[in-house]
Amino acid sequence: MVSARGESDEQRSRRTLLLAGMGAGLGLAGASLLAVAAELKPRVKISFADKPAQQGDRLVYAQGAHQRQIIAAADVPTGGPLVLAWPMDPKNETIRNANPHNVILLVRAAADSWFTDAERKHTAARVAAYAATCTHLCCTVSDWVPRPQGGDPHGYLVCPCHRSHFDPWDGARVLSGPAPRPLPILPIELGPKGELVVRSGFLTTVGCQA
Numbered sequence: 746m747v748s749a750r751g752e753s754d755e756q757r758s759r760r761t762l763l764l765a766g767m768g769a770g771l772g773l774a775g776a777s778l779l780a781v782a783a784e785l786k787p788r789v790k791i792s793f794a795d796k797p798a799q800q801g802d803r804l805v806y807a808q809g810a811h812q813r814q815i816i817a818a819a820d821v822p823t824g825g826p827l828v829l830a831w832p833m834d835p836k837n838e839t840i841r842n843a844n845p846h847n848v849i850l851l852v853r854a855a856a857d858s859w860f861t862d863a864e865r866k867h868t869a870a871r872v873a874a875y876a877a878t879c880t881h882l883c884c885t886v887s888d889w890v891p892r893p894q895g896g897d898p899h900g901y902l903v904c905p906c907h908r909s910h911f912d913p914w915d916g917a918r919v920l921s922g923p924a925p926r927p928l929p930i931l932p933i934e935l936g937p938k939g940e941l942v943v944r945s946g947f948l949t950t951v952g953c954q955a
């Protein structure tokens with residue numbers, strides 16, 4: 746029998762099969778495209794250990810004999826040197842050490858008067874906390890100059906890579922070197938056992954210019 750389009754039954758059935766096959770093929774192709782897209786989609790999965798310091802986090806030693814132990818304000822040596830720390834989620838005790846930008850440095854003044862008024866309100870028991878990531882090229886600020894020539898007794902933070910100097914008693918402002926901006930400050934407070942607790946996230950962006 747010939748259809749209105751002038752096709753025989755055999756031609757019509759072949760066309761139907763062809764269309765069905767194309768449909769199935771497109772369906773499969775669509776499914777595999779979706780699978781590929783799912784594979785290509787960036788997996789933004791931030792774990793507890795990647796996250797920067799969060800409100801309520803405790804601080805633990807990043808290195809040395811007491812590594813991973815909680816730091817109390819009284820543990821930070823008065824007048825320097827600095828102490829390097831990681832934030833730790835107190836609920837599941839995850840140390841947030843999966844991201845190098847999470848390293849924090851701590852300094853303790855001998856007197857509150859060492860700090861400027863602007864900085865003092867972010868400190869706890871004379872301890873100030875900063876991001877240790879240098880704002881120049883992201884090295885870890887880990888050196889301490891106790892008494893630079895000129896006689897200031899308070900000491901300074903120094904980046905070992907290109908010798909940027911930061912003033913920890915004045916918002917970690919840049920004293921010298923190529924760093925373009927201060928180290929971000931992390932507001933802290935005291936916990937019930939005198940331990941250092943993160944009061945809020947960093948006040949400025951952690952990172953470097955590169």
Ligand code: FES
Nearest residue numbers: 879881882904907
């Ligand atoms: S990376 Fe710190 S001064 Fe260059």
